[in-house]
Amino acid sequence: MRAYWNQHIHDLEITKHPVGSRGFFDDLDQYHFEKLHHLLRLVAFDGYRGRSVLEVGCGAGVDLVRFARGGAEVTGVDLAPSAIDLARANFEQQGLHAKLEVADGEHLPFPDNSFDFVFAHGVVQYTADPRRLVEECRRVLKPGGEAVFQVYNRISWLNALGQLMKVGLEHDDAPVLLKFSIGEFRRLVSGFPKVRIVPERFPVTSRLHGGWKGAVYNGLFVGAFNALPRSLVRRFGWHLLAFCKK
Template sequence: MSAADTASAGGAAPRAAPVAAVRAYWQEHVTDWPITRARPGTRDFFRETAAYRFEKLDYLDRIAGYGDHAGEDVLDIGCGLGNDTARFAAAGARVTGLDIAPRALELARENFAQRGLQGRFVLGDGEALDFPEASFDFVYCHTVLHFTPHPERMVAEIHRVLRPGGRALLMMVNRRSWMRALHRAMKVEIDHLHSPVFHWYGPDRFRAMLDRFDEVDLRFERFPVRTLVHKGAKARIYNLAFVDLFNALPRRLTAPTGHHMLAFVRKAA
């Protein structure tokens, strides 16, 4: 692994952290959603966080395939509040949500109860899953790999718990993204950049980490959308100038700069 592939935003060496530090961070910050006004755990809180997430990550409903797993066993690693998990459950999947933070699981269970959904929620570390081999048909791991100390261990565990022919959707942040360039040039904020672990991977490094899978389809997503959080002149320049200008460019030119790298993978049958 090259230092460039996992450097922090400031160019320093990658940060290492014990599992306890990662758990403590997310236990404290799982409710840090800048757009929300409602008290955590309320119906309005879950509605606001889901609306913000799926508007900001506008590609998810288009490509994540939430409705494609009815009757299957689905594992959501790093389930957080359970908003993504709920989409699988609502479409008929048997879902298991796993998170390292007890507070996240408490909120995810409440989220499901308010929606009238069924799901199992388990406290655990995605780098050491407490499930037998071949337990799941599909594993969803979005917005997690760049926050775990050893992403390659988590990928190996995902491969282990998948059934033969099973599929997974894995996401990693792209060190060559437009977002990282803006952060460096204009100090644009990146969510949880100062968490105990934050990896930046290049596409080649990410693809190499997935070589145990029989099929790998790597796509770039997360392109600029108008900010709803920030105000003032900087936000207006970002919304009216940068977002529109960027999205007017041919996607074939801008695609490799997508902030999120999405890997659609399949385990050999």
């Protein structure tokens, strides 16, 4: 697993800037929040000033930088040393401070009740024992603290479209790639006394897909899907976010 993630930096293919340059991190940030614009609405990146935030599976630190800019004291861990190297370069470029270390989210190197907020976006679905990772996040969270987890929705527009059009998912060659129904995800985070699950991530035009499939997707599908009332299709969002309180 570590070998795979060490070589497959998330979203690397969307930028032409040299790896580790300012332009590289700016492109990653722009792409991430264009595709996942719901995060800016749902996650209080500016809401943890002076408080401790842990990100598990921080990758190049795109989200973690946002928490740090909002004044949080941030810690990021990732299984892949190459991701932590990039996150370090990202924080250096931005003139921000973070504690960053290589660690497995299934065995977090922190005492119980250490953090005010734990963020685990795009990591639970790639780990061998997702329950263990979720339980570790709960363990290190302070009582009354909040955690946000994101996974992929098995019963979603993107999963159905990918199968119909025979287009592979990002990282479908990873050693583990799990998808959850809303009920399965709810059971996974059931150790938290309070949980709210929000399906998100509806079609946006893709820079990554070309040819006739890309043209049909960008020219027809995105507009047609987004014309449907969101209340009817919300449960089929590709991302499931769990907002959990300890």
